[in-house]
Amino acid sequence: xxxxxxxxxxxxxxxxxxxxxxxxxxxxxxxxxxxxxxxxxxxxxxxxxxxxxxxxxxxxxxxxxxxxxxxxxxxxxxxxxxxxxxxxxxxxxxxxxxxxxxxxxxxxxxxxxxxxxxxxxxxxxxxxxxxxxxxxxxxxxxxxxxxxxxxxxxxxxxxxxxxxxxxxxxxxxxxxxxxxxxxxxxxxxxxxxxxxxxxxxxxxxxxxxxxxxxxxxxxxxxxxxxxxxxxxx
Ligand SMILES: C[S@@+](CC[C@H](N)C(=O)[O-])C[C@H]1O[C@@H](n2cnc3c(N)ncnc32)[C@H](O)[C@@H]1O
Numbered sequence: 001x002x003x004x005x006x007x008x009x010x011x012x013x014x015x016x017x018x019x020x021x022x023x024x025x026x027x028x029x030x031x032x033x034x035x036x037x038x039x040x041x042x043x044x045x046x047x048x049x050x051x052x053x054x055x056x057x058x059x060x061x062x063x064x065x066x067x068x069x070x071x072x073x074x075x076x077x078x079x080x081x082x083x084x085x086x087x088x089x090x091x092x093x094x095x096x097x098x099x100x101x102x103x104x105x106x107x108x109x110x111x112x113x114x115x116x117x118x119x120x121x122x123x124x125x126x127x128x129x130x131x132x133x134x135x136x137x138x139x140x141x142x143x144x145x146x147x148x149x150x151x152x153x154x155x156x157x158x159x160x161x162x163x164x165x166x167x168x169x170x171x172x173x174x175x176x177x178x179x180x181x182x183x184x185x186x187x188x189x190x191x192x193x194x195x196x197x198x199x200x201x202x203x204x205x206x207x208x209x210x211x212x213x214x215x216x217x218x219x220x221x222x223x224x225x226x227x228x229x230x231x232x233x
Contacts, residue, residue: 013118013155015148016138020093027096034099038112040086042123050128051084056108058084060130063162065117065150066137068213070098075210077110083130084109088117117150121158131168132159136214139175151182153189160191163232168195170206171228174218179226192230202226 023031040053047053050061061084067073070087077085087110089095095114102110113120137150151171159169169192171182179202186192196202205211205227215225 012116013150014090014116015140016091018090018092020091023093023096027093027100030099030103031092031096034102035095035112035114038099038102038110040111040113040120040123042113042115042119046123046125046128048125050125053086053111054084054109056081056084058082058109060084061086061128062131062133063117063120063124063129064088064133064135066134067098068094068136070094070101072133072135072210072212073098073110074101074107077107078105079208081109084111086111086113086120088113088115088120090115118155118158121155121162124162126161127164127167129162129167130164131170132163133170135170135172135212136218137171137173137178139173139178141175141177146177146181149178149181151178151185153185156185156189156192160189160232163192165232167232169230169232171230172206172212172215172225174215174223174225176226179228182228186230191233193233195229195231202228 051058059082063086064073065088067087067089070089073085073087087098089098089112095112098112134150140146140148163169173179183194186194203224203226218225
């Protein structure tokens with residue numbers, strides 16, 4: 001897709017809510033100043049060397065798509081200051097929550113995007129990411145809505161383009177049909193190989209896993225999470 005087309009197209013991968021409860025004035029102020037400081041400008045070309053996007057001297061760059069309230073992203077960015085993190089979340093209240101947190105404790109290894117992740121993926125240079133986390137994406141459990149799921153042949157092409165060889169795509173979900181869907185789509189795609197060490201592997205959380213807000217709800221409601229890791233060939 002040429003850069004002009006890429007920037008003008010309507011959102012294609014986001015079907016959720018952009019707004020929840022009215023945000024408080026303090027949150028609105030944190031959101032405005034936070035997006036000014038951490039937000040990426042997709043109207044300019046991406047730097048050839050993605051690490052230069054960060055104030056910190058980072059050696060790797062990871063992406064989290066749909067970070068919700070940002071709890072997992074904050075945990076990862078705080079525990080690994082030498083890695084750069086890009087977080088994407090179109091839901092305004094989620095972004096406001098993260099921007100409140102970084103107002104208290106700034107992070108030099110964080111950047112964000114407040115729109116559909118497909119736009120950011122198309123903006124990124126080829127083989128520029130070390131990892132992509134898609135944690136509890138909107139499940140769209142009804143069959144007639146499956147085509148809205150973020151995992152699709154087109155988005156797996158996007159992942160394969162921006163991940164460097166050896167880079168990891170991590171997918172967690174509590175919805176069995178989405179887990180199977182992702183395994184089948186990645187197998188059909190061919191560039192992303194499922195890394196399972198043994199039969200219990202997919203129920204074992206990732207190293208240093210802090211959980212997510214959505215996961216806590218799923219467990220409370222009796223659903224069992226699965227944690228998949230795919231490696232870019
Ligand atoms: C079920 S929530 C999970 C949130 C968080 N990862 C967690 O586990 O608590 C899914 C999130 O993905 C976001 N989302 C949906 N479509 C998206 C897209 N195309 N690009 C980026 N984020 C998206 C939603 O706004 C929502 O916050």
